[in-house]
Amino acid sequence: MTATAERRTGRSVLITGGNRGIGLAIAKSFLANGDKVAVTYRSETDLPEGVLGVKADVTDQSSIEEAFKTVEAAHGPVEVLVPNAGITKDTLLMRMSEDDFTSVLDANLTGAFRVIQRATKGMMKLRKGRIVMISSPSGVRGVPGQVNYSASKAGMIGIARSITRELGGRGITANVVMPGVVLTDIFNHVSEDIKTKYLGEIPAARFAEPSEIANVVRWLASDEAAYISGAVIPVDGGASMGH
Numbered sequence: 001m002t003a004t005a006e007r008r009t010g011r012s013v014l015i016t017g018g019n020r021g022i023g024l025a026i027a028k029s030f031l032a033n034g035d036k037v038a039v040t041y042r043s044e045t046d047l048p049e050g051v052l053g054v055k056a057d058v059t060d061q062s063s064i065e066e067a068f069k070t071v072e073a074a075h076g077p078v079e080v081l082v083p084n085a086g087i088t089k090d091t092l093l094m095r096m097s098e099d100d101f102t103s104v105l106d107a108n109l110t111g112a113f114r115v116i117q118r119a120t121k122g123m124m125k126l127r128k129g130r131i132v133m134i135s136s137p138s139g140v141r142g143v144p145g146q147v148n149y150s151a152s153k154a155g156m157i158g159i160a161r162s163i164t165r166e167l168g169g170r171g172i173t174a175n176v177v178m179p180g181v182v183l184t185d186i187f188n189h190v191s192e193d194i195k196t197k198y199l200g201e202i203p204a205a206r207f208a209e210p211s212e213i214a215n216v217v218r219w220l221a222s223d224e225a226a227y228i229s230g231a232v233i234p235v236d237g238g239a240s241m242g243h
Protein backbone atom coordinates (compact mmCIF):
# COMPACT_ATOMS: atom_id res chain seq x y z
CA MET A 1 0.00 0.00 0.00
CA THR A 2 1.49 3.34 -0.99
CA ALA A 3 0.27 6.89 -0.55
CA THR A 4 -0.80 6.82 -4.20
CA ALA A 5 -2.71 3.51 -4.06
CA GLU A 6 -5.55 3.35 -6.56
CA ARG A 7 -9.10 3.28 -5.25
CA ARG A 8 -10.24 -0.35 -5.09
CA THR A 9 -13.72 -1.16 -6.30
CA GLY A 10 -15.72 -4.32 -6.94
CA ARG A 11 -15.53 -5.55 -3.34
CA SER A 12 -18.29 -7.59 -1.75
CA VAL A 13 -19.96 -5.21 0.71
CA LEU A 14 -22.73 -6.15 3.17
CA ILE A 15 -24.72 -3.64 5.20
CA THR A 16 -27.23 -4.83 7.80
CA GLY A 17 -30.43 -2.79 7.87
CA GLY A 18 -29.51 -1.25 4.54
CA ASN A 19 -33.04 -0.90 3.24
CA ARG A 20 -33.70 2.54 4.71
CA GLY A 21 -32.22 5.42 6.69
CA ILE A 22 -28.47 5.62 7.23
CA GLY A 23 -27.90 2.05 6.01
CA LEU A 24 -29.48 2.83 2.64
CA ALA A 25 -27.28 5.93 2.27
CA ILE A 26 -24.23 3.76 3.02
CA ALA A 27 -25.35 1.23 0.40
CA LYS A 28 -25.71 3.98 -2.22
CA SER A 29 -22.27 5.32 -1.36
CA PHE A 30 -20.54 1.95 -1.89
CA LEU A 31 -22.60 1.40 -5.05
CA ALA A 32 -21.34 4.73 -6.42
CA ASN A 33 -17.80 3.57 -5.60
CA GLY A 34 -18.31 0.58 -7.92
CA ASP A 35 -18.55 -2.08 -5.21
CA LYS A 36 -20.89 -5.10 -5.19
CA VAL A 37 -23.40 -4.15 -2.56
CA ALA A 38 -25.80 -6.31 -0.57
CA VAL A 39 -28.11 -5.20 2.22
CA THR A 40 -30.22 -7.07 4.72
CA TYR A 41 -33.85 -6.11 5.14
CA ARG A 42 -36.76 -7.40 7.19
CA SER A 43 -39.66 -5.32 5.91
CA GLU A 44 -40.70 -5.15 2.25
CA THR A 45 -38.58 -2.61 0.52
CA ASP A 46 -37.75 -0.82 -2.71
CA LEU A 47 -33.98 -1.00 -3.18
CA PRO A 48 -31.95 0.96 -5.73
CA GLU A 49 -31.04 -0.93 -8.90
CA GLY A 50 -27.80 -2.84 -8.43
CA VAL A 51 -28.25 -3.47 -4.70
CA LEU A 52 -28.83 -7.10 -3.70
CA GLY A 53 -31.43 -7.39 -0.94
CA VAL A 54 -31.25 -10.40 1.39
CA LYS A 55 -33.94 -10.97 3.97
CA ALA A 56 -32.42 -11.40 7.44
CA ASP A 57 -33.07 -10.59 11.06
CA VAL A 58 -29.86 -9.98 13.00
CA THR A 59 -31.42 -11.59 16.09
CA ASP A 60 -31.81 -14.86 14.17
CA GLN A 61 -28.59 -16.78 13.52
CA SER A 62 -30.08 -19.05 10.84
CA SER A 63 -31.38 -16.12 8.77
CA ILE A 64 -27.91 -14.54 8.99
CA GLU A 65 -26.33 -17.77 7.74
CA GLU A 66 -28.78 -17.91 4.80
CA ALA A 67 -28.10 -14.26 3.97
CA PHE A 68 -24.33 -14.78 3.93
CA LYS A 69 -24.68 -17.82 1.68
CA THR A 70 -26.74 -15.80 -0.79
CA VAL A 71 -24.31 -12.87 -0.75
CA GLU A 72 -21.25 -15.11 -1.09
CA ALA A 73 -22.81 -16.94 -4.05
CA ALA A 74 -23.63 -13.68 -5.81
CA HIS A 75 -20.72 -11.41 -4.86
CA GLY A 76 -18.02 -13.57 -3.22
CA PRO A 77 -16.89 -13.47 0.41
CA VAL A 78 -17.81 -10.31 2.28
CA GLU A 79 -14.81 -8.01 2.38
CA VAL A 80 -16.56 -4.95 3.84
CA LEU A 81 -19.13 -5.40 6.61
CA VAL A 82 -21.22 -2.59 8.06
CA PRO A 83 -23.22 -3.69 11.13
CA ASN A 84 -25.79 -0.90 10.99
CA ALA A 85 -29.11 -2.49 12.01
CA GLY A 86 -30.38 -0.92 15.19
CA ILE A 87 -33.44 -0.20 17.28
CA THR A 88 -34.39 1.94 20.26
CA LYS A 89 -36.79 1.22 23.11
CA ASP A 90 -36.35 4.38 25.13
CA THR A 91 -37.71 4.64 28.64
CA LEU A 92 -36.40 5.78 31.98
CA LEU A 93 -34.38 3.28 34.01
CA MET A 94 -37.09 2.90 36.64
CA ARG A 95 -39.58 1.85 33.96
CA MET A 96 -37.20 -0.22 31.80
CA SER A 97 -38.12 -3.89 31.83
CA GLU A 98 -35.48 -6.56 31.47
CA ASP A 99 -36.96 -7.32 28.06
CA ASP A 100 -36.60 -3.65 27.02
CA PHE A 101 -32.93 -3.98 27.91
CA THR A 102 -32.09 -7.39 26.50
CA SER A 103 -34.05 -6.98 23.26
CA VAL A 104 -32.12 -3.80 22.38
CA LEU A 105 -28.82 -5.45 23.31
CA ASP A 106 -29.78 -8.49 21.23
CA ALA A 107 -30.53 -6.49 18.08
CA ASN A 108 -27.85 -3.81 18.33
CA LEU A 109 -24.88 -5.51 19.97
CA THR A 110 -25.31 -9.28 19.76
CA GLY A 111 -26.66 -8.72 16.23
CA ALA A 112 -23.40 -6.98 15.32
CA PHE A 113 -21.40 -9.79 16.97
CA ARG A 114 -23.29 -12.44 14.99
CA VAL A 115 -22.62 -10.89 11.58
CA ILE A 116 -19.05 -9.95 12.44
CA GLN A 117 -18.21 -13.47 13.58
CA ARG A 118 -19.70 -14.90 10.37
CA ALA A 119 -17.99 -12.37 8.10
CA THR A 120 -14.55 -12.64 9.64
CA LYS A 121 -14.35 -16.34 8.67
CA GLY A 122 -14.12 -15.23 5.05
CA MET A 123 -12.02 -12.16 5.82
CA MET A 124 -9.37 -14.30 7.56
CA LYS A 125 -9.07 -16.48 4.44
CA LEU A 126 -8.85 -13.37 2.24
CA ARG A 127 -6.36 -11.86 4.70
CA LYS A 128 -8.18 -8.56 4.34
CA GLY A 129 -11.40 -7.03 5.53
CA ARG A 130 -13.10 -3.89 6.77
CA ILE A 131 -15.65 -3.75 9.58
CA VAL A 132 -17.32 -0.40 10.25
CA MET A 133 -19.85 -0.50 13.07
CA ILE A 134 -22.58 2.12 13.37
CA SER A 135 -22.64 3.16 17.01
CA SER A 136 -23.98 6.38 18.53
CA PRO A 137 -22.76 9.29 20.67
CA SER A 138 -25.30 7.95 23.17
CA GLY A 139 -22.80 5.15 23.86
CA VAL A 140 -20.17 7.55 25.18
CA ARG A 141 -22.21 10.55 26.39
CA GLY A 142 -25.20 8.72 27.81
CA VAL A 143 -28.76 9.89 27.19
CA PRO A 144 -31.63 9.81 29.71
CA GLY A 145 -34.01 7.03 28.75
CA GLN A 146 -31.36 5.14 26.78
CA VAL A 147 -29.67 2.86 29.32
CA ASN A 148 -30.31 -0.08 26.98
CA TYR A 149 -29.36 1.70 23.74
CA SER A 150 -26.27 3.43 25.26
CA ALA A 151 -25.02 0.09 26.61
CA SER A 152 -25.45 -1.54 23.21
CA LYS A 153 -23.62 1.26 21.40
CA ALA A 154 -20.78 1.47 23.97
CA GLY A 155 -20.28 -2.28 23.62
CA MET A 156 -19.44 -1.84 19.95
CA ILE A 157 -16.28 0.02 20.93
CA GLY A 158 -15.09 -2.99 22.93
CA ILE A 159 -15.84 -5.30 20.01
CA ALA A 160 -13.92 -3.12 17.54
CA ARG A 161 -10.90 -2.83 19.80
CA SER A 162 -10.71 -6.52 20.68
CA ILE A 163 -11.06 -7.45 16.99
CA THR A 164 -8.28 -5.01 16.19
CA ARG A 165 -6.00 -6.81 18.63
CA GLU A 166 -7.09 -10.30 17.51
CA LEU A 167 -7.16 -9.80 13.75
CA GLY A 168 -5.18 -6.64 13.05
CA GLY A 169 -2.25 -8.69 11.77
CA ARG A 170 -4.43 -10.28 9.10
CA GLY A 171 -5.25 -7.13 7.18
CA ILE A 172 -8.59 -6.67 8.94
CA THR A 173 -9.62 -3.35 10.48
CA ALA A 174 -12.56 -2.69 12.78
CA ASN A 175 -13.77 0.81 13.48
CA VAL A 176 -16.75 2.56 15.00
CA VAL A 177 -18.64 5.48 13.51
CA MET A 178 -20.87 7.54 15.80
CA PRO A 179 -23.41 9.44 13.71
CA GLY A 180 -24.96 12.58 15.11
CA VAL A 181 -28.68 13.14 14.75
CA VAL A 182 -30.03 12.14 11.32
CA LEU A 183 -33.79 12.56 11.06
CA THR A 184 -34.60 9.01 9.95
CA ASP A 185 -37.53 6.80 11.04
CA ILE A 186 -35.70 6.08 14.30
CA PHE A 187 -36.69 9.64 15.33
CA ASN A 188 -40.39 9.18 14.50
CA HIS A 189 -41.32 8.78 18.16
CA VAL A 190 -39.13 11.66 19.39
CA SER A 191 -40.98 14.88 20.27
CA GLU A 192 -40.27 18.23 18.61
CA ASP A 193 -39.15 19.58 21.99
CA ILE A 194 -36.47 16.92 22.31
CA LYS A 195 -35.33 17.47 18.71
CA THR A 196 -34.99 21.20 19.43
CA LYS A 197 -32.96 20.36 22.54
CA TYR A 198 -30.65 18.09 20.51
CA LEU A 199 -30.24 20.80 17.87
CA GLY A 200 -29.15 23.25 20.56
CA GLU A 201 -26.31 20.88 21.56
CA ILE A 202 -24.81 20.67 18.06
CA PRO A 203 -22.01 23.18 17.35
CA ALA A 204 -22.69 22.79 13.61
CA ALA A 205 -26.24 24.05 14.36
CA ARG A 206 -27.90 21.52 12.05
CA PHE A 207 -28.74 17.85 11.87
CA ALA A 208 -26.68 15.48 9.70
CA GLU A 209 -27.50 14.31 6.19
CA PRO A 210 -27.39 10.50 5.80
CA SER A 211 -24.78 10.92 3.05
CA GLU A 212 -22.44 12.69 5.50
CA ILE A 213 -22.35 9.53 7.61
CA ALA A 214 -22.10 7.27 4.55
CA ASN A 215 -19.08 9.12 3.13
CA VAL A 216 -17.06 8.53 6.30
CA VAL A 217 -18.03 4.85 6.42
CA ARG A 218 -16.98 4.39 2.79
CA TRP A 219 -13.66 6.13 3.44
CA LEU A 220 -12.92 4.01 6.54
CA ALA A 221 -13.42 0.96 4.32
CA SER A 222 -10.97 2.26 1.70
CA ASP A 223 -7.29 1.47 1.30
CA GLU A 224 -6.53 5.06 2.33
CA ALA A 225 -7.74 4.15 5.84
CA ALA A 226 -5.80 0.87 6.08
CA TYR A 227 -3.87 2.02 9.15
CA ILE A 228 -6.93 3.11 11.15
CA SER A 229 -8.33 0.43 13.43
CA GLY A 230 -10.07 0.41 16.80
CA ALA A 231 -10.93 4.06 16.25
CA VAL A 232 -14.13 5.77 17.27
CA ILE A 233 -15.06 8.45 14.75
CA PRO A 234 -17.83 10.89 15.70
CA VAL A 235 -19.67 12.35 12.69
CA ASP A 236 -21.89 14.62 14.71
CA GLY A 237 -21.14 18.27 14.00
CA GLY A 238 -19.05 18.40 17.17
CA ALA A 239 -21.85 17.39 19.56
CA SER A 240 -19.90 14.75 21.48
CA MET A 241 -16.38 16.16 21.38
CA GLY A 242 -14.46 15.56 24.55
CA HIS A 243 -16.13 12.22 25.21
Ligand code: NDP
Nearest residue numbers: 017021022042043057058084085086136181182184185186
Ligand atom coordinates in the same frame (compact mmCIF):
# COMPACT_ATOMS: atom_id res chain seq x y z
P1 NDP B 1 -33.90 3.40 10.85
O1 NDP B 1 -34.91 3.14 11.90
O2 NDP B 1 -34.25 4.30 9.72
O3 NDP B 1 -33.35 2.03 10.24
C1 NDP B 1 -33.03 0.95 11.08
C2 NDP B 1 -32.59 -0.19 10.22
O4 NDP B 1 -32.23 -1.29 11.08
C3 NDP B 1 -33.69 -0.69 9.30
O5 NDP B 1 -33.14 -1.05 8.08
C4 NDP B 1 -34.21 -1.92 10.05
O6 NDP B 1 -34.75 -2.89 9.19
C5 NDP B 1 -32.91 -2.44 10.64
N1 NDP B 1 -33.14 -3.36 11.74
C6 NDP B 1 -33.63 -3.09 12.97
N2 NDP B 1 -33.70 -4.21 13.70
C7 NDP B 1 -33.25 -5.21 12.91
C8 NDP B 1 -33.08 -6.61 13.07
N3 NDP B 1 -33.42 -7.24 14.21
N4 NDP B 1 -32.59 -7.33 12.04
C9 NDP B 1 -32.27 -6.74 10.88
N5 NDP B 1 -32.41 -5.42 10.65
C10 NDP B 1 -32.90 -4.67 11.66
O7 NDP B 1 -32.64 3.95 11.66
P2 NDP B 1 -31.34 4.75 11.21
O8 NDP B 1 -31.07 4.59 9.77
O9 NDP B 1 -31.43 6.10 11.78
O10 NDP B 1 -30.27 3.96 12.09
C11 NDP B 1 -29.25 3.15 11.52
C12 NDP B 1 -28.20 2.93 12.61
O11 NDP B 1 -27.65 4.19 12.97
C13 NDP B 1 -28.76 2.33 13.89
O12 NDP B 1 -27.86 1.39 14.42
C14 NDP B 1 -28.88 3.52 14.81
O13 NDP B 1 -28.79 3.14 16.16
C15 NDP B 1 -27.69 4.35 14.37
N6 NDP B 1 -27.76 5.75 14.69
C16 NDP B 1 -28.73 6.55 14.17
C17 NDP B 1 -28.76 7.89 14.46
C18 NDP B 1 -29.78 8.81 13.90
O14 NDP B 1 -29.78 10.00 14.30
N7 NDP B 1 -30.65 8.40 12.99
C19 NDP B 1 -27.75 8.51 15.36
C20 NDP B 1 -26.78 7.57 15.86
C21 NDP B 1 -26.80 6.25 15.52
P3 NDP B 1 -36.35 -2.91 8.88
O15 NDP B 1 -36.62 -1.87 7.84
O16 NDP B 1 -36.58 -4.27 8.39
O17 NDP B 1 -37.05 -2.61 10.18
